[in-house]
Amino acid sequence: MNPNLRKLENExxxxxxxxxxxxxxxxxxxxxxxxxxxxVWLAFKAFLGKIPFPLVHVDTGKKxxxxxxxxxxxxxxxxxxxxxxxxxxxxxxxxxxPPAARSxxxxxxGLKNILKKNKFKGIIAGIRRDEQGTRAKERIFSPRDxxxxxxxxxxxxEFWDQSNFNYPESVHIRIHPLLGWTxxxxxxxxxxxxxxxxxxxxxxxxxxxxxxGDKDITFPVESxxxxxxxxxxxxxxxxxxxxxxxxxxxxDENVFERLRSSGYM
Amino acid sequence: xxxxxxxIPKIVIVGHVDHGKSSFIGRFLYDIQxxxxxxxxxxxxxSESRGVEFEFAFLxxxxxxxxxxxxxxxxxxxxxxxxxxxxxFIDSPGHKEFIRNMITGAASADIxxxxxxxxxxxxxxxxxxxxxxxxxxxxxxxxxxxxxDLIKYNEDKFKKTRVKLDNYxxxxxxxxxxxxxxxxxxxxxxxxxxxxxxWYIGKTFIEVLxxxxxxxxxxxxxxxxxxxxxxxxxxxxxxxxxxxxxxLSKGKDLIFxxxxxxxxxxxLEAWPSARKEYQRGDSVGITLxxxxxxxxxxxASDTVKPPKLMNRFESNIFWLTGKxxxxxxxYLMKINTGEYQIRIKEIKNIVDTENLNLKRSKNVEKNDIxxxxxxxxxxxxxxxxxxxxxxxxxCLLDDEEIVAGGIINSKNYPDQREKNxxxxxxxxxxxxxxxxxxRSIKFNxxxxxxxxxxxxxxxxxxxxxxxxxxxxxxxxxxxxxDGDNLRIGLNKNxxxxxxxxxxxxxxxxxxxxxxxxxxxxxxxxLISPYRSERKRARDIRPELFREIYIKASVEVCLKRDVKGLxxxxxxxxxxxxTGISSPYEEPEKPSLIINTSKEEVEExxxxxxxxxxxxxxx
Numbered sequence: 001m002n003p004n005l006r007k008l009e010n011e012x013x014x015x016x017x018x019x020x021x022x023x024x025x026x027x028x029x030x031x032x033x034x035x036x037x038x039x040v041w042l043a044f045k046a047f048l049g050k051i052p053f054p055l056v057h058v059d060t061g062k063k064x065x066x067x068x069x070x071x072x073x074x075x076x077x078x079x080x081x082x083x084x085x086x087x088x089x090x091x092x093x094x095x096x097x098p099p100a101a102r103s104x105x106x107x108x109x110g111l112k113n114i115l116k117k118n119k120f121k122g123i124i125a126g127i128r129r130d131e132q133g134t135r136a137k138e139r140i141f142s143p144r145d146x147x148x149x150x151x152x153x154x155x156x157x158e159f160w161d162q163s164n165f166n167y168p169e170s171v172h173i174r175i176h177p178l179l180g181w182t183x184x185x186x187x188x189x190x191x192x193x194x195x196x197x198x199x200x201x202x203x204x205x206x207x208x209x210x211x212x213g214d215k216d217i218t219f220p221v222e223s224x225x226x227x228x229x230x231x232x233x234x235x236x237x238x239x240x241x242x243x244x245x246x247x248x249x250x251x252d253e254n255v256f257e258r259l260r261s262s263g264y265m
Numbered sequence: 266x267x268x269x270x271x272x273i274p275k276i277v278i279v280g281h282v283d284h285g286k287s288s289f290i291g292r293f294l295y296d297i298q299x300x301x302x303x304x305x306x307x308x309x310x311x312s313e314s315r316g317v318e319f320e321f322a323f324l325x326x327x328x329x330x331x332x333x334x335x336x337x338x339x340x341x342x343x344x345x346x347x348x349x350x351x352x353x354f355i356d357s358p359g360h361k362e363f364i365r366n367m368i369t370g371a372a373s374a375d376i377x378x379x380x381x382x383x384x385x386x387x388x389x390x391x392x393x394x395x396x397x398x399x400x401x402x403x404x405x406x407x408x409x410x411x412x413x414d415l416i417k418y419n420e421d422k423f424k425k426t427r428v429k430l431d432n433y434x435x436x437x438x439x440x441x442x443x444x445x446x447x448x449x450x451x452x453x454x455x456x457x458x459x460x461x462x463x464w465y466i467g468k469t470f471i472e473v474l475x476x477x478x479x480x481x482x483x484x485x486x487x488x489x490x491x492x493x494x495x496x497x498x499x500x501x502x503x504x505x506x507x508x509x510x511x512x513l514s515k516g517k518d519l520i521f522x523x524x525x526x527x528x529x530x531x532x533l534e535a536w537p538s539a540r541k542e543y544q545r546g547d548s549v550g551i552t553l554x555x556x557x558x559x560x561x562x563x564x565a566s567d568t569v570k571p572p573k574l575m576n577r578f579e580s581n582i583f584w585l586t587g588k589x590x591x592x593x594x595x596y597l598m599k600i601n602t603g604e605y606q607i608r609i610k611e612i613k614n615i616v617d618t619e620n621l622n623l624k625r626s627k628n629v630e631k632n633d634i635x636x637x638x639x640x641x642x643x644x645x646x647x648x649x650x651x652x653x654x655x656x657x658x659x660c661l662l663d664d665e666e667i668v669a670g671g672i673i674n675s676k677n678y679p680d681q682r683e684k685n686x687x688x689x690x691x692x693x694x695x696x697x698x699x700x701x702x703x704r705s706i707k708f709n710x711x712x713x714x715x716x717x718x719x720x721x722x723x724x725x726x727x728x729x730x731x732x733x734x735x736x737x738x739x740x741x742x743x744x745x746x747d748g749d750n751l752r753i754g755l756n757k758n759x760x761x762x763x764x765x766x767x768x769x770x771x772x773x774x775x776x777x778x779x780x781x782x783x784x785x786x787x788x789x790x791l792i793s794p795y796r797s798e799r800k801r802a803r804d805i806r807p808e809l810f811r812e813i814y815i816k817a818s819v820e821v822c823l824k825r826d827v828k829g830l831x832x833x834x835x836x837x838x839x840x841x842x843t844g845i846s847s848p849y850e851e852p853e854k855p856s857l858i859i860n861t862s863k864e865e866v867e868e869x870x871x872x873x874x875x876x877x878x879x880x881x882x883x
Contacts, residue, residue, distance in 0.1 A: 006546075007272055014507050024875070047536075048536045049498075050498075129342050134327050137340070155366065156365075156667060157368060159369055160655070164666070166665045240303065253314065
C-alpha cells in the first residue's frame with residue numbers, strides 16, 4: 001500500500017476506535033456508495049473482523065435497484081447488523097427548498113427519526129472534504145444539537161488527536177473518518193483492498209455514475225471508464241467535479257449549506 | 266519520489282486578519298489551473314450576487330456567513346497538485362475571535378506559510394500566529410509579503426517589513442525558509458516570476474513549496490504505544506492503539522505505565538492478517554505473553570528510556586476561552602489516550618506576544634499564552650516536549666468545552682517511576698496463591714466499584730437491584746452493597762452527623778475493596794453527599810472506581826418519598842437529612858449521569874448495565 005493510503009487508513013482506524021470508545025451508542029451510515037463501502041471495510045479493520053455497532057441505511061425508497069440488491073447481498077456476506085430506516089413523504093419537507101434539495105432533505109428527516117428511535121449518540125458518516133466547500137469546513141467529531149443542527153459559527157477546537165466528547169445529553173456527534181480522503185484515494189483504496197462496489201460506477205454506453213443518490217435527482221456523467229483502473233486514470237486528469245451529477249448541489253449557492261446546517265450529511 | 270504514492274504535505278496559511286490568506290490560496294490554485302471552470306463560474310455568481318469584484322477567497326470561504334461578511338470564520342482544507350507533488354492547503358482565520366479555529370487548522374500542518382500585508386506591516390495576529398506555530402511544533406515558515414501592488418512594488422518598503430518580521434521570528438526561534446514578495450491580486454511571484462520586481466532574485470512561491478523538505482527527522486526511535494482500547498476477540502485480549510514513536514514486532518519486551526510491569530508481545534493483530542512489523546503512525550493491535558492489567562490510557566514502551574511518570578510538571582498552554590483560570594477547580598486533561606483530573610496550581614507568567622515580555626499575573630485572558638504548573642492526583646505517563654512532541658501535549662476540558670492546549674516541560678519535577686522502583690525494592694510483597702488477575706480471567710470481567718451517589722429516593726437502590734439481577738444472569742460476579750442495609754449491621758453505631766457519614770463511607774469503601782479483591786463488581790448505593798468523601802472512597806482503588814450520579818431533584822424525591830423520610834425530615838423528626846437540612850454536593854465529573862426524574866427505570870437500568878459491560882468486561 002502506498003504511504004499516503006496507509007496514512008489515511010491508519011488515521012481512519014484511529015478515529016473509528018476513538019468513536020467506539022468515547023461515545024456510548026453509535027452506528028454507521030451505509031449509503032451503499034463507494035465511500036461508505038470503504039468505511040465499512042475500515043470498520044472491519046478497526047475492530048478486527050467484527051463491527052460492534054449497527055449499520056444504518058436511510059432508505060428514501062428511490063435508490064437504484066442495483067443498490068438494493070447490493071445491500072441485500074452484502075448484509076449476508078459481511079454478517080453486519082443492519083437497521084433500515086424510511087423517509088417521510090415529500091409533502092412533509094420544507095417547501096421553501098428547491099426541488100432536488102427538498103427531495104434530498106427527506107433523508108435528513110429519515111436520519112433524525114432513526115437517531116431518535118435508537119437513541120444514537122454518535123453517527124458515523126462517510127463525507128469527504130474534497131466533495132463540497134461546506135464539508136471541507138467540518139470537524140472529525142462534529143456535534144449536532146437536539147434538532148440535528150450544525151452550528152458552523154461555533155465549532156469546537158480539535159487538535160493533536162484530541163476532540164471533545166463532553167456534550168449535553170441532547171447532543172449527538174457526527175463522526176467523519178473519511179474527511180481527509182479524496183475521491184481518487186477512495187478508488188485507489190478500493191483497488192488495493194479489492195472492495196466491492198455497485199456496478200453503476202462503471203461506464204455503460206459512454207456514461208457512468210460518479211456519485212450515487214436518489215435515482216430521480218442523480219445523473220450519470222460522460223465516461224468510458226469500465227474498470228477501477230480506468231476510473232483511477234480518469235480521475236487523475238478530470239477537471240469535472242465529483243458531484244456534478246447531483247442536481248441538489250447546483251440549484252442555489254447556499255442550498256447545500258442549508259441542508260447541512262439542518263442535519264444533512 | 267513517486268508522484269502518486271508519497272505522503273501528502275499539509276500547508277497551513279496563517280497571518281493577521283485581511284492580510285489575504287484565503288485570496289492567496291485562491292489565486293495560487295487558479296494560476297496553476299487547479300480550480301475547475303465550473304467552480305470559477307460558481308464563484309463569479311457568488312461574487313456578483315454580493316456586488317463585489319471577483320473574489321478568489323470564496324473558493325475557501327464556503328459558508329454563507331463568511332461570504333456575506335468577507336472574512337474566514339473556520340479553517341478549511343483544499344487538495345491540489347503541482348508538477349512535483351500533491352498537497353493539502355489548510356486555510357485558517359486571522360481574526361482573533363477565531364484563534365481556536367486557527368489552531369485546529371494549524372495543528373496538523375507540515376509546512377506553514379505566514380502572510381503579511383506589506384502595506385499594513387507586521388500586526389498583532391501576525392505575531393500571535395507565529396508564536397502559536399512555535400507551540401504547535403512548527404519551527405520553519407515560508408513568509409509571504411502580500412499586496413506588493415499596493416506599495417508599487419517598492420523594494421525598500423518590502424525590506425523594512427521583512428527585517429521586522431525576521432527579527433521577531435528569530436527572537437522566538439522560528440526559521441524563515443524563504444521570504445517572497447507577492448501580489449495575490451495580480452499573481453506576481455506566485456506561480457510565475459514577477460516582471461515588476463526585477464530586484465527580487467529569489468524563487469516564486471511554487472518553486473519554494475516544491476523544494477520544501479518535509480521528511481521528518483526521527484531522531485528518537487524509542488517506542489511509545491498509548492493504549493487506545495482493549496478488545497476481547499474470542500479468547501484473546503487485544504490491546505489496540507496507534508504507535509506514536511518507534512516500532513512493534515513479535516517478541517518485543519515492553520514496559521506498561523503506570524503499572525511499570527514488564528511483558529513480551531505475543532502476537533500482532535490486524536484484519537484480515539497482520540504484518541511482521543509496525544511503525545510510527547500505524548494503528549495496530551497486540552496480545553501479551555502474560556496477563557497483566559492494562560487499561561485504556563496506559564502507555565507501552567521499550568524497557569529502556571520509558572516515558573516519565575509524573576503528577577507535577579510545568580507546561581506552556583494557550584488558553585482558548587473567556588472563562589478565568591481557577592486554581593481550586595478540576596480540569597480534565599486529555600493526553601495521548603488517557604484522561605486525568607488535574608489542577609492548575611500556579612501561573613508562572615503570561616507571554617505578551619507583542620514584545621515577548623513576561624507578565625506576572627493571575628488574570629489569564631482568552632487567547633493568552635502562559636506558563637503554568639500542573640498537579641494531578643494520578644500519575645500520568647508522559648514525555649518532555651523536547652524528547653517527543655506527540656506524547657508531550659494535551660488539551661484541557663472544563664465541563665463541556667475544550668479550554669486549553671499545552672505542551673509539557675518535565676525538567677523541574679521528579680519522575681515518579683524511578684521513585685516507585687525504589688519503593689518496590691524495599692517492600693516484600695505477600696504472595697497470594699490466587700490473585701486478582703486469575704480471578705478476573707475466570708469470571709471474564711474485571712472487578713470494579715460502581716459508586717451510586719444521589720439523594721434519598723433518587724432511585725439508587727432500585728437501579729442497583731435490577732442491574733445486579735440482570736448482570737448476575739449474564740454470569741457476572743456482582744454484588745450490591747446498600748447504605749441502608751449496612752447501617753443495620755456493620756455501621757449500626759453510626760448516625761448522620763458529618764463525622765459519622767464520613768466513617769460510614771470509609772467502611773463501605775473498604776468493604777467494597779475486599780469484594781474487588783475477590784473479583785467482584787460491587788454496586789454501592791450510598792447517598793454520600795460530600796465530594797471530599799467520595800474522593801476518599803475513589804482513592805482506595807481509583808482505577809476500578811466509577812462514580813455514577815443518580816440525579817433527581819429534591820422536589821421529585823420529596824414527591825416520591827417511598828420511605829416517608831422526607832415527611833419526617835420536614836417535620837424535624839430526622840436531623841441532618843440530605844437535601845432538607847444537610848447539603849448534597851453534586852459530582853463534578855461523574856462517569857455516568859442517570860437522570861431518574863426524566864427516565865423510566867428500565868432505561869436507567871439499561872444505561873448502567875451497558876456502562877458496566879463496556880467498562881469491565883474483557
